[in-house]
Amino acid sequence: MWERIRRELLVEYYWWKRQSGRKRNLDSPFSLLGIMCTGIGIIILVLMGQTFAAVYRNMIPIVNGAQVADAYWSSLAFALKFSLMMILLFVTLVLSIIFRFTRRKK
Structure with a gap:
């Protein structure tokens, strides 16, 4: 029984x-x-990148004429690169934590 x-x-x-x-x-x-x-999270990281780009844009000395567009586009590219790098950093961090805790134990 x-x-x-x-x-x-x-x-x-x-x-x-x-x-x-x-x-x-x-x-x-x-x-x-x-x-x-x-x-x-992605929206916040993009906003952080835009903030750093604005700070970078303010640190550029006063420029004339066509150099204004170059300074603007370089700061925009900086924001995009910063956002993508932060997203990659956090994604790899989260994935490593997930894989570490969900790995099957033998």
Whole structure:
């Protein structure tokens, strides 16, 4: 009798483990929260890049004529590079943390 109960519990545990290990759909609350956090994070990083570009633009000495456009576009390129580098940094940081904690232990 105990062997039968044990066997039934092991079967239930097997199916529970299999069901809980499934990936979540995109309409689950965790996925929506992840998508929203990622979008907001990208927007914040772009705004940070624009802020640094504005500081960089203010540090440029007074320029004349065609040099104004060069200074503006160089500061815009700086903001874009800064934003992309920060996004890459945070994505690699998050992925390394995720892979470290979800790695299967043998």
